[in-house]
Amino acid sequence: MLIDFHTHGKLAKKLPFSTEYTDWLLGEAHSAGLDAICLTEHFNTLQFDELYGYLLDTCKREEDTLVTKDGLRIFAGMETDIAEGGHILSIGTPETILELNSRLKPHKEKENFLPFEKLMDLFEEYPVLVGAAHPYREGGHIPELSERQLKRLHFLDLNGKDVAQYREYFENRTKALSDQLRIPMISGSDTHQAVQYGCICTDLKKTVKTVKALYKEMQKGDYKIVVSESASFRVKTAGLLKKALKEIHALGGDYVSVLTSQTNG
Numbered sequence: 001m002l003i004d005f006h007t008h009g010k011l012a013k014k015l016p017f018s019t020e021y022t023d024w025l026l027g028e029a030h031s032a033g034l035d036a037i038c039l040t041e042h043f044n045t046l047q048f049d050e051l052y053g054y055l056l057d058t059c060k061r062e063e064d065t066l067v068t069k070d071g072l073r074i075f076a077g078m079e080t081d082i083a084e085g086g087h088i089l090s091i092g093t094p095e096t097i098l099e100l101n102s103r104l105k106p107h108k109e110k111e112n113f114l115p116f117e118k119l120m121d122l123f124e125e126y127p128v129l130v131g132a133a134h135p136y137r138e139g140g141h142i143p144e145l146s147e148r149q150l151k152r153l154h155f156l157d158l159n160g161k162d163v164a165q166y167r168e169y170f171e172n173r174t175k176a177l178s179d180q181l182r183i184p185m186i187s188g189s190d191t192h193q194a195v196q197y198g199c200i201c202t203d204l205k206k207t208v209k210t211v212k213a214l215y216k217e218m219q220k221g222d223y224k225i226v227v228s229e230s231a232s233f234r235v236k237t238a239g240l241l242k243k244a245l246k247e248i249h250a251l252g253g254d255y256v257s258v259l260t261s262q263t264n265g
Helices: 019-032 046-060 093-102 115-122 162-182 211-220 232-248 255-260
Strands: 002-007 037-042 060-062 066-067 072-079 087-092 127-133 155-159 185-188 200-204 223-227
Touching: 002 087, 002 155, 019 046, 019 255, 037 046, 037 087, 046 072, 046 093, 072 093, 087 093, 087 115, 087 155, 087 211, 093 115, 127 211, 155 162, 162 185, 162 200, 162 223, 185 200, 185 223, 211 223, 232 255
Parallel strands: 002 037, 037 072, 127 155, 155 185
Antiparallel strands: 002 200, 060 066, 066 072, 072 087, 087 127, 200 223
């Protein structure tokens, strides 16, 4: 099962949720060869609950996962900022992720972000997997946390956006931390739009449908991380496209129609 552990369902946090854009994204993920994704949308994105409500209404339920009409399997998730600086991924059932997001409502602005310890205390009330997103990205401070704190995590994210720029640096550092903590290192593209899908993914031996089974496969370590030869090109192109689409929106245009060719001329 080819899975991307770190993806988004919107172009940007402050842009309105678009069913057409999300449908396009998920369709492109399937076309890129992915069997599954973890939809780790930003916890403070606009209309977080509407995004998941739409998926619950339109996807087929298979145990903990949602499956699109194309057959793409979706594990629900969320990406949460911490006060120390850095992002934490969580993966669970859609209902659990929605409840956690609701409980985090008072902490969605920068001045109110929860510190790592309090966020982990909250997550540990629920059956979710919790990992560090792109731990060595500039501006984050997750590696500076104590080993005791870091061992509360279930996994580390080797991030495609980082690997595409300086693969050896990010891969070596993330792997070393993974070995030190004895927790799995998996991979995610961190894409907000489709060009970036496939820059990196994790090849699991088995197809799984529950969060518990997903974690079991991660712990076994019987998987490989696949980095595309075109990762750098994909990430750079994705960044340019995202910038252009946001500018279209800022100028009052319909970036979704432009992107999906739903308009003429």
